[in-house]
Amino acid sequence: MQRVTSLPADDKMCGWYHTSRPRKPRAPHSGQSKTRWAVVGAGYTGLAAARQLAVNFPDDEVVLIEAQEVGFGTSGRNAGFVIDLPHDIGADDYIGDIATAKSTLKLNLLGQTILRDLVSEHGIDCQMRASGKYQAAVEESGVAVLDAYRRGLDKLGQPYEVIEGKDLPAHIGTSFYRKALFTPGTLLVQPSALVKGLANCLPGNVSLYENTPITAVEYGEKIVLHHGNGCITADKLLLANNAFGTRFGFLPRAMLPVFLYASLTRPLTEAEQAQLGGKPFWGVIPADPFGSTVRRTHDNRILVRNSFSFNPDGRPKEQYLSRFADRHRLSFARRFPMLPDVDFEYTWSGSLALAHNHKGFFGQLAPNVYGALCCNGLGITRGTVTGTLLADWLAGKRSELIDFLLATSGPNKNPPEPFLSIGVNATLWWGQRKAGLES
Template identity: 70%
Template sequence: MKVQALPADDNTCGWYHTSTPRTPRPSHRGHSEAPWVVVGAGFTGLAAARQLALNFPDDEVILVEAQEVGLGPAGRNAGFAIDLPHDIGAEDYIGDIRIARTVLKLNLSGQAYLRQQVERYGIDCQLKACGKYQAAVEERGLAVLDAYRRGLDKLDQPYQMIERETLPEHLGTDFYQRALYTPGAVLIQPSALVKGLAENLPANVTLFERTPILDVDYGSRPELRHAAGRITAGKLVLANNSFGQHFGFLQGRMLPIFTYGSLTRPLTPDEQALLGGRPYWGAIPADPFGTTVRRTPDQRLLIRNSFSFNPDGRSNPKHLQRVLQRHQASFARRFPMLPQVTFDYTWGGALAMTRNHNGFFGQLAPNVYGALGCNGLGVTRGTATGKLLADWLAGERDELIDFLLAAPGPNANPPQPFLSAGVNFNLLWGQYRAGCES
């Protein structure tokens, strides 16, 4: 079958350009065969390829990436390796306590796996185990913090509620009314992390970059074709999130939602003193349509907000100028003491969302497997599901694998044009309702 759409991300991602440059691995040419082929070198694919190589040390594992490692969605997120579950459909944002405890274990396993690789290989990705703030401005946001606090009590997880008077000691800005601080989140420079993971793969992993797959034959030995050759797999693993739809699976079950980030130039020492607060931190909004903010260890400020629905999963340049204006306004509201600070980079990045917030884990077809649909938790959830899929393929079973296999998977979406109309309306309405949280 012909692959229906190819990745096409903008070239303006600040994380990519401010991380250490690397020489991309060569594109694939000719014909190759391997017992294992993994498509997608983001967090899920890197973890799957690494663990397959460790589980099957005598087998070659081919890892195929359509773009460059670090340039795609894995290198474009806000850089939060989240530990805690956050069920936005539940009254207390925790929901079923049994499920929440298992999700917590799943997220922690992904987080621990990444920290292990960073420490083992000395990956310079600004990793900081400094927790995160969930900050609110308006009454709706404050109510969310109270509800989530009740959920965290039920889950027996630590937190600290920080009031407006003392928040500037943490964040510098006095913009927020209250924040819920949880200590378990880890902050990273995402593009630097995936670049580092790619540079330290086991010897029996062969990585090919800039090799977009154009056609797939799902025979007894799946065959991937591209412009300069083909790759035959004993078993094929899809770790390309929403692009799994374009490979013929889970069609009409995933929603490529783009969100947008801007990164400032580095703050001068005088500007750092004007800002005050802690030297690095991350704050997510109480309202899911609000603004995420980070102060990075290299003293840049990140603003991330605004959404668009791009059904083909490809970046659309027309959105960047519009969101830049929003980011400038969001920055000015939070940091009026820094009027001369400008953005160096503005970019978009895709989230592989599903309507019921469930991803897919398991077998898609004979000799074809997938871990797809991270629902905005690609750093931890993608890492965990990639590793666990490789363990399952090696015959292992445990609580987390059984949990993932038993999950219902993504719900079906309404047909077009109703889908685009409904998603775009909800995105616009959500951003409007976010008010000052944006």
């Protein structure tokens, strides 16, 4: 029996969750049941996998199990950038090997298409807009990143527009940045509204159980998933629980639970919107990966996302929230001096699964156990497409993209503790320091 030694317990202050339409969670599982397919984790990956299994096997029941409430976990806590373009931070031009970049682009575009179609078919009210994104730089090093990425985009044949600092206020209000690269293919969403909406329109043969943390697993010819109030016996298990996959006994020390932090202001008044200027809806990602992501939302709030911590048990730590809320205030004040009286209404954290080599896992983990894990910070498109393709592969389908995913080496293993924490903390500390004004 494999005990699940740590369970998700996200903090209660996620602004996206509270400002999206309330949804009644489905009842927890209780008693004993049997199913052909069990999927653990109802974020983007698990929702996509369960949906596609249900489509591929219309006569089977698919059981989808979530420890918390849908929309409350990381999938509802992110910055809401549904990104099309590859961005390999290990490569000089951020594109790297062109064949890999082309496959990654195709995967991301397929993830976008799946989400766009579901949003339109089911009328999901998640403010999805094709607004593109600005990748913006303040520091000299950030400008160099934009120049390098431009070369990479040329190599990949993808469109972009360079916007000089003096022209940026007409786009995003602030004159804080020196330069930006606008790429048109990104969609922006209200992430919690999106995942809640995806859960509300699952096919009829998906049984979703929320607030049902799996606490132990028996592996073998049948998989038995235990929880506080019963168990579920499955022929096949799909793990879609990101870094918590390690707690089920797989990929130890390969998927690192790194926490990110975000704050959302109250809505700007009309006078404040006029003071800010620029377009009514936009998203900025930093040139330096350790910098700040900033958004102006559909309801005229400003989102600031920066700061990292390594929490090896995958659970949030109270002391970081207040510390990083102060940092968000500083980042906000630097960018928006014209909005001196705008406070944050929400500050929250969320966990990524990061791999040292930036690779995810896709495929078989053990007999009757499969996984799409470790989305490396871009899980909206990536989770959606890998969950879908995992279910297709299990239905015997093959495609160029499935072959690409199966051939990917997967996340690599890191050294044991205490070296792991020392190494990750040092990397995060140095990265954030180096980001300078971009944080």
